[in-house]
Amino acid sequence: xxxxxxxxxxxxxxxxxxxxxxxxxxxxxxxxxxxxxxxxxxxxxxxxxxxxxxxxxxxxxxxxxxxxxxxxxxxxxxxxxxxxxxxxxxxxxxxxxxxxxxxxxxxxxxxxxxxxxxxxxxxxxxxxxxxxxxxxxxxxxxxxxxxxxxxxxxxxxxxxxxxxxxxxxxxxxxxxxxxxxxxxxxxxxxxxxxxxxxxxxxxxxxxxxxxxxxxxxxxxxxxxxxxxxxxxxxxxxxxxxxxxxxxxxxxxxxxxxxxxxxxxxxxxxxxxxxxxxxxxxxxxxxxxxxxxxxxxxxxxxxxxxxxxxxxxxxxxxxxxxxxxxxxxxxxxxxxxxxxxx
Amino acid sequence: xxxxxxxxxxxxxxxxxxxxxxxxxxxxxxxxxxxxxxxxxxxxxxxxxxxxxxxxxxxxxxxxxxxxxxxxxxxxxxxxxxxxxxxxxxxxxxxxxxxxxxxxxxxxxxxxxxxxxxxxxxxxxxxxxxxxxxxxxxxxxxxxxxxxxxxxxxxxxxxxxxxxxxxxxxxxxxxxxxxxxxxxxxxxxxxxxxxxxxxxxxxxxxxxxxxxxxxxxxxxxxxxxxxxxxxxxxxxxxxxxxxxxxxxxxxxxxxxxxxxxxxxxxxxxxxxxxxxxxxxxxxxxxxxxxxxxxxxxxxxxxxxxxxxxxxxxxxxxxxxxxxxxxxxxxxxxxxxxxxxx
DNA sequence: TTGTACGCGTTATCAC
DNA sequence: GTGATAACGCGTACAA
Numbered sequence: 001x002x003x004x005x006x007x008x009x010x011x012x013x014x015x016x017x018x019x020x021x022x023x024x025x026x027x028x029x030x031x032x033x034x035x036x037x038x039x040x041x042x043x044x045x046x047x048x049x050x051x052x053x054x055x056x057x058x059x060x061x062x063x064x065x066x067x068x069x070x071x072x073x074x075x076x077x078x079x080x081x082x083x084x085x086x087x088x089x090x091x092x093x094x095x096x097x098x099x100x101x102x103x104x105x106x107x108x109x110x111x112x113x114x115x116x117x118x119x120x121x122x123x124x125x126x127x128x129x130x131x132x133x134x135x136x137x138x139x140x141x142x143x144x145x146x147x148x149x150x151x152x153x154x155x156x157x158x159x160x161x162x163x164x165x166x167x168x169x170x171x172x173x174x175x176x177x178x179x180x181x182x183x184x185x186x187x188x189x190x191x192x193x194x195x196x197x198x199x200x201x202x203x204x205x206x207x208x209x210x211x212x213x214x215x216x217x218x219x220x221x222x223x224x225x226x227x228x229x230x231x232x233x234x235x236x237x238x239x240x241x242x243x244x245x246x247x248x249x250x251x252x253x254x255x256x257x258x259x260x261x262x263x264x265x266x267x268x269x270x271x272x273x274x275x276x277x278x279x280x281x282x283x284x285x286x287x288x289x290x291x292x293x294x295x296x297x298x299x300x301x302x303x304x305x306x307x308x309x310x311x312x313x314x315x316x317x318x319x320x321x322x323x324x325x326x327x328x329x330x331x332x333x334x335x336x337x338x339x340x341x
Numbered sequence: 342x343x344x345x346x347x348x349x350x351x352x353x354x355x356x357x358x359x360x361x362x363x364x365x366x367x368x369x370x371x372x373x374x375x376x377x378x379x380x381x382x383x384x385x386x387x388x389x390x391x392x393x394x395x396x397x398x399x400x401x402x403x404x405x406x407x408x409x410x411x412x413x414x415x416x417x418x419x420x421x422x423x424x425x426x427x428x429x430x431x432x433x434x435x436x437x438x439x440x441x442x443x444x445x446x447x448x449x450x451x452x453x454x455x456x457x458x459x460x461x462x463x464x465x466x467x468x469x470x471x472x473x474x475x476x477x478x479x480x481x482x483x484x485x486x487x488x489x490x491x492x493x494x495x496x497x498x499x500x501x502x503x504x505x506x507x508x509x510x511x512x513x514x515x516x517x518x519x520x521x522x523x524x525x526x527x528x529x530x531x532x533x534x535x536x537x538x539x540x541x542x543x544x545x546x547x548x549x550x551x552x553x554x555x556x557x558x559x560x561x562x563x564x565x566x567x568x569x570x571x572x573x574x575x576x577x578x579x580x581x582x583x584x585x586x587x588x589x590x591x592x593x594x595x596x597x598x599x600x601x602x603x604x605x606x607x608x609x610x611x612x613x614x615x616x617x618x619x620x621x622x623x624x625x626x627x628x629x630x631x632x633x634x635x636x637x638x639x640x641x642x643x644x645x646x647x648x649x650x651x652x653x654x655x656x657x658x659x660x661x662x663x664x665x666x667x668x669x670x671x672x673x674x675x676x677x678x679x680x681x682x
Numbered sequence: 683t684t685g686t687a688c689g690c691g692t693t694a695t696c697a698c
Numbered sequence: 699g700t701g702a703t704a705a706c707g708c709g710t711a712c713a714a
């Protein structure tokens with residue numbers, strides 16, 4: 001049996017104050033005498049009061065909701081990012097309404113409508129389906145993470161710097177040939193910087209290098225097959241040369257690593273390998289794998305912090321419209337393990 | 342500049358209907374003539390109406406919110422479970438407010454209060470900190486997943502059956518000695534069934550066996566160190582015997598697998614190993630690892646479905662109080678890979 | 683089929 | 699320092 005909720009009216013009646021005073025007890029307690037504060041405090045426990053934030057929202061418009069759309073949660077990167085975002089509740093008090101979008105623009109639009117219906121004050125977008133131009137058309141503060149961001153605020157990893165670090169490390173490992181293996185990445189996506197960084201360093205030091213960009217598949221099996229093909233290709237093309245592999249992520253790196261290791265029965269000097277993200281798999285691999293570690297905690301915090309500042313501006317009596325977009329970059333950290341010297 | 346929102350009143354004025362008719366258009370459209378439906382539909386786009394579900398909730402009490410508390414998201418198990426739970430939005434329409442609890446009872450209670458303040462209709466609890474007895478004291482439908490559930494409804498994996506399958510498989514692999522390695526598990530937790538199942542099968546077939554229960558640590562490093570110790574211990578105690586290892590999860594299994602593989606340079610016939618959960622790591626390991634796969638999608642769906650039925654009952658004019666708790670079991674699926682014959 | 687009037691639980695404005 | 703009273707946007711008897 002759902003017991004009927006006790007409201008400010010009940011408390012007011014119980015304490016012989018007015019509804020207004022009860023409200024003030026919560027929002028500006030110091031405007032009451034200490035004595036009266038105690039009276040109300042006691043009444044709250046006596047009556048077992050349960051606050052109703054929805055009524056509050058209706059009255060003052062501040063939902064303290066942030067909407068989130070993530071592409072999935074099976075990639076460790078997104079799971080950890082969501083984790084870190086949710087953790088910011090302790091710092092900012094915003095609650096999160098989370099949707100997982102499965103690559104359909106239409107469903108994603110539905111999700112956004114649903115979020116707007118719940119009066120979210122801002123959005124954090126990690127999915128890639130809807131263009132930033134369309135996102136910007138919603139009249140609400142938005143921060144994206146690691147996706148095309150031409151028309152919206154964003155926080156991204158400095159992919160270029162990450163690639164520079166990774167490539168330089170392979171270079172210092174005296175590799176004869178440097179290879180970057182990645183799927184086809186659009187120029188507008190921050191991750192494109194990984195390709196640029198790789199190329200720039202290779203050019204700068206005049207290094208023999210090869211860029212392998214193609215659809216590598218998504219399932220473990222597909223990726224494994226792709227890596228197997230590439231492995232054989234590299235062995236044929238660059239026999240007895242020391243090959244330095246800069247992989248697009250740690251899953252790819254692990255797959256390639258396993259192939260090499262099983263083929264040799266050990267970790268051969270002929271190969272060097274470095275992944276991206278510093279996912280758990282990098283540390284848990286048969287040979288702990290070097291990786292460019294994204295500072296997920298920092299990215300998440302900065303994204304929420306930025307969004308909070310935008311939302312706060314909105315709540316002011318005379319909010320200044322945002323004049324120019326903010327794009328923050330977070331520098332990745334190179335994690336050196338056993339797959340590089 | 343936040344444009345002021347258009348409400349039912351605006352639409353009513355624009356169409357010369359009353360507020361009530363507009364409301365009916367949304368909640369019982371067939372009670373209007375088709376012609377009038379069209380008029381209102383047109384007005385909605387003309388005025389660019391944006392529904393406000395919070396006002397709706399305040400009026401009818403149905404928030405369509407479900408609160409979730411997960412312990413973390415770095416374990417693949419929880420991430421995938423959350424993913425599957427969020428996906429049920431397409432089936433049931435409930436939105437999810439998610440909190441990550443970091444093992445403090447106090448913060449978890451705060452989270453629950455916050456959830457209640459937003460008028461959630463039910464809760465799904467995956468964290469372990471608060472006793473089911475206390476959870477039951479909240480006047481709201483609750484379903485837990487894979488945790489102590491004496492006083493609440495729950496959906497769990499049939500851990501006992503999983504252990505039976507795993508142990509039987511090792512037995513059929515002609516192992517001389519079966520070992521179950523786990524942390525210390527309380528009897529009240531569903532996962533305790535893994536220990537029972539292992540023991541029962543060993544007794545039944547009169548198998549030489551050993552139970553290693555101890556704190557194995559949480560970080561990758563700690564786990565690795567524990568596994569190393571256990572590996573050396575087993576080699577010393579059972580030299581030249583074929584050892585069948587039933588591990589508590591795939592992370593442990595992978596750690597042990599790597600140790601064995603690096604020690605031998607290949608996968609020796611002297612060892613058989615099987616993990617639990619069928620996490621990605623099981624397929625991505627240097628030797629694809631056999632595992633007892635939890636049907637996370639099914640568990641998630643059943644949990645939400647059960648919760649929805651409980652919440653629906655509540656919304657009826659004369660809800661029947663729940664007389665007895667419901668505990669559902671989902672049978673795990675044995676995934677055979679290369680670490681068992 | 684449509685409209686009137688009030689309620690949902692809180693905040694905001696103005697008065698005292 | 700405290701209290702009336704009117705919002706906030708929608709649902710729902712009850713009436714017409």
